[in-house]
Amino acid sequence: MANLRFEVVAEAFKKRPVDVRTPYERPSEYFAKYVFNRQKMYKYLPADIYEKLVDVMENGAHLDRGIADAVADGMKQWAMENGVTHYTHWFQPLTEGTAEKHDAFVEHDGKGGMIEEFSGKLLVQQEPDASSFPSGGIRNTFEARGYSAWDPTSPVFIMDDTLCIPTIFISYTGEALDYKAPLLRSLHAVNVAATNVCHYFDQNVKSVHANLGWEQEYFLVDEDLYFARPDLMLTGRTLMGHDSAKNQQMDDHFFGTIPERVQAFMKDLEIQALELGIPCKTRHNEVAPGQFELAPIFEDCNLAVDHNMLLMSLMKKVARKHGFQVLLHEKPFAGINGSGKHNNWSLTTNTGVLLHKSGKTPEDNLRFVVFIVETLMGVYKHNGLLKASVMSATNDHRLGANEAPPAIISSFLGRQLSDLLDHIEKADKDELFKIEGKKGMQLGIPEIPELMIDNNDRNRTSPFAFTGNRFEFRAVGSEANSASAMIVLNTAVAEALTNFKVRVDALIAKGEDKTSAIVDIIREDIKTCKPIRFDGNGYSDEWKEEAARRGLDCEASCPVCFDRYLDADSIKMFESENVMQKNELEARNEVKWETYTKKIQIEARVMGDLAMNHIVPVATHYQSQLAKNVGSMIEIFGREKALELSDRNIKIITEIAERTDSIEKGVEELVNARKVANKIEDAREKAVAYHDTVAPKMETIRCQIDKLELIVSDELWTLPKYREMLFIR
Ligand code: ADP
Numbered sequence: 001m002a003n004l005r006f007e008v009v010a011e012a013f014k015k016r017p018v019d020v021r022t023p024y025e026r027p028s029e030y031f032a033k034y035v036f037n038r039q040k041m042y043k044y045l046p047a048d049i050y051e052k053l054v055d056v057m058e059n060g061a062h063l064d065r066g067i068a069d070a071v072a073d074g075m076k077q078w079a080m081e082n083g084v085t086h087y088t089h090w091f092q093p094l095t096e097g098t099a100e101k102h103d104a105f106v107e108h109d110g111k112g113g114m115i116e117e118f119s120g121k122l123l124v125q126q127e128p129d130a131s132s133f134p135s136g137g138i139r140n141t142f143e144a145r146g147y148s149a150w151d152p153t154s155p156v157f158i159m160d161d162t163l164c165i166p167t168i169f170i171s172y173t174g175e176a177l178d179y180k181a182p183l184l185r186s187l188h189a190v191n192v193a194a195t196n197v198c199h200y201f202d203q204n205v206k207s208v209h210a211n212l213g214w215e216q217e218y219f220l221v222d223e224d225l226y227f228a229r230p231d232l233m234l235t236g237r238t239l240m241g242h243d244s245a246k247n248q249q250m251d252d253h254f255f256g257t258i259p260e261r262v263q264a265f266m267k268d269l270e271i272q273a274l275e276l277g278i279p280c281k282t283r284h285n286e287v288a289p290g291q292f293e294l295a296p297i298f299e300d301c302n303l304a305v306d307h308n309m310l311l312m313s314l315m316k317k318v319a320r321k322h323g324f325q326v327l328l329h330e331k332p333f334a335g336i337n338g339s340g341k342h343n344n345w346s347l348t349t350n351t352g353v354l355l356h357k358s359g360k361t362p363e364d365n366l367r368f369v370v371f372i373v374e375t376l377m378g379v380y381k382h383n384g385l386l387k388a389s390v391m392s393a394t395n396d397h398r399l400g401a402n403e404a405p406p407a408i409i410s411s412f413l414g415r416q417l418s419d420l421l422d423h424i425e426k427a428d429k430d431e432l433f434k435i436e437g438k439k440g441m442q443l444g445i446p447e448i449p450e451l452m453i454d455n456n457d458r459n460r461t462s463p464f465a466f467t468g469n470r471f472e473f474r475a476v477g478s479e480a481n482s483a484s485a486m487i488v489l490n491t492a493v494a495e496a497l498t499n500f501k502v503r504v505d506a507l508i509a510k511g512e513d514k515t516s517a518i519v520d521i522i523r524e525d526i527k528t529c530k531p532i533r534f535d536g537n538g539y540s541d542e543w544k545e546e547a548a549r550r551g552l553d554c555e556a557s558c559p560v561c562f563d564r565y566l567d568a569d570s571i572k573m574f575e576s577e578n579v580m581q582k583n584e585l586e587a588r589n590e591v592k593w594e595t596y597t598k599k600i601q602i603e604a605r606v607m608g609d610l611a612m613n614h615i616v617p618v619a620t621h622y623q624s625q626l627a628k629n630v631g632s633m634i635e636i637f638g639r640e641k642a643l644e645l646s647d648r649n650i651k652i653i654t655e656i657a658e659r660t661d662s663i664e665k666g667v668e669e670l671v672n673a674r675k676v677a678n679k680i681e682d683a684r685e686k687a688v689a690y691h692d693t694v695a696p697k698m699e700t701i702r703c704q705i706d707k708l709e710l711i712v713s714d715e716l717w718t719l720p721k722y723r724e725m726l727f728i729r
């Protein structure tokens with residue numbers, strides 16, 4: 001009987017691109033078609049309601065019930081014109097992905113019929129039965145109430161027949177049970193702190209927004225091959241599989257021609273994403289075969305996070321239509337690049353960009369330096385926490401391993417900016433800073449060319465690189481909710497700016513001139529945060545030693561990294577900036593540890609199953625074929641001659657025996673390690689045990705399996721191989 005794997009592979013390679021047709025000629029015709037944006041608000045809401053809603057969205061004005069009812073009416077009308085029958089609150093619980101529970105618009109009309117109903121009450125607040133979302137014990141199951149509450153700053157959208165309302169998700173007592181609530185609080189914190197600092201330079205600044213431009217990396221794999229890999233289906237990554245002879249060593253995939261089937265998928269995805277208001281801009285092949293990237297134009301951080309979550313679920317849906325599965329796991333295949341989600345972060349005011357040196361006036365220059373240095377201060381002080389914010393069982397394969405970016409957070413500024421900070425730090429203050437009568441101040445700050453020519457390949461490996469008008473946080477995992485990293489970054493920068501202002505104000509109160517006070521504090525901070533600045537090779541062992549000497553966080557164990565959330569400094573930061581309270585942080589850490597344990601537990605089970613049910617039987621089957629052959633040889637040639645002729649087969653028979661034996665023992669040890677770990681009550685200790693004693697055993701087993709893959713007859717091997725999954729024709 002032919003191996004089913006051969007048929008599946010042959011079918012996969014025969015597939016043709018799906019024909020993607022669109023009635024539109026250009027994106028401007030359909031961009032945000034399914035979004036209740038300003039344009040639609042204007043059309044569907046009474047004028048006074050529109051004004052009030054804009055005030056709520058832009059200035060955080062109070063939302064009263066009267067407006068909510070009127071807004072709900074307008075939304076319902078628009079939605080029904082688009083064939084919508086249901087609505088849902090759409091939120092981001094502490095699992096991966098988003099949650100939704102659809103309700104139909106229908107209500108009894110009291111006369112035996114039905115009417116379509118949707119009120120302000122339903123728009124503003126809902127009480128999903130939330131007892132089975134992770135809460136880290138904040139909500140005991142008998143007090144299962146969790147509320148979802150409308151976030152008017154992220155517009156409502158339509159998915160298929162459902163009106164989706166972005167919401168926060170909080171407990172009955174007000175603790176955050178999701179990512180959005182603390183994200184909004186962190187955005188508020190950075191807005192307040194940064195606006196206050198801006199007032200040193202410009203009284204007209206009303207608000208500061210954090211922006212996020214994410215770059216989403218992902219793998220595509222043919223779905224028939226995917227379905228033949230239980231490990232991919234259940235864990236999102238391959239737990240075994242020998243390297244393909246050819247993978248990424250020729251550097252021929254990066255920016256290469258996009259395969260036709262993939263191109264069709266991308267086109268389809270982009271159309272649907274643009275209809276949902278996601279401003280898709282860039283697409284290209286990534287470094288590894290089968291790996292791609294999509295990046296939109298950056299947006300307000302809150303909206304960008306929502307759009308990323310939406311895009312990830314859209315990708316999965318569209319991929320299926322094209323006969324693909326999308327892999328968002330950070331490391332679906334060993335031996336080739338994993339996937340990240342670079343988070344480009346910047347601050348803008350209502351009057352301009354903050355992290356860009358326009359260089360028009362000395363004040364502009366000084367303001368630029370202040371925001372760069374205080375961002376570095378936040379990142380320096382909380383570098384371990386920032387790493388914890390992007391750590392997960394899956395991203396551990398990138399951060400914990402020798403792969404971009406390294407598990408030590410440092411910042412690359414490029415030579416010009418680095419030189420500039422050194423200059424400010426070291427220059428004689430009188431020389432650096434002179435007030436020349438009415439002409440105003442002169443700051444001896446050298447010009448920085450707009451183009452940071454020093455931003456060359458070297459910084460590709462830096463976890464937090466300055467790229468001209470923004471910082472690019474590269475350690476975020478491809479599968480992650482970006483909010484986790486953005487909450488920490490915004491809050492850390494807010495805290496740094498708050499502290500900065502307190503110290504500058506103290507000097508001013510003592511009678512020092514404002515600009516002089518700012519320069520004093522900046523010089524102090526440039527010295528303080530110097531350890532975070534690193535322009536060299538992040539993978540070298542010297543850097544690990546050097547980073548430890550500098551006091552940077554070098555912890556590489558995922559569950560131990562989570563401890564940083566409960567450090568006194570972290571709690572103080574979150575509480576003082578009003579982003580999260582200690583009990584929320586504790587609860588969320590419980591969830592992190594539990595999630596970590598469950599992920600490794602599932603992987604270990606799948607590994608055990610596959611090893612014993614697929615690999616060992618196949619290898620043994622091949623071994624007995626060989627043994628039978630040796631037996632026949634003996635019949636033909638007699639014992640001595642036959643054994644001589646069967647030398648190679650006997651070696652393989654022996655190797656299979658040794659390796660399967662080792663696998664069986666490994667699986668037994670794996671099961672035992674799990675049993676021991678499962679007895680541990682404490683969530684943190686259990687996660688640490690899974691990290692230290694369970695995860696490494698899977699590696700040992702894998703190593704044996706991958707060797708077997710090389711010697712067992714290809715005809716008998718049931719699992720699709722790397723060389724078959726990685727290349728899309
Ligand atoms: P690269 O891969 O060279 O880093 P890309 O063009 O793939 O760059 O992606 C860069 C991302 O950064 C895009 O999402 C882009 O919109 C975003 N971006 C550009 N300028 C800013 C900014 N000032 N603040 C935040 N994000 C930005």
Ligand code: MG
Pocket residue numbers: 215342472
């Ligand atoms: Mg980038």
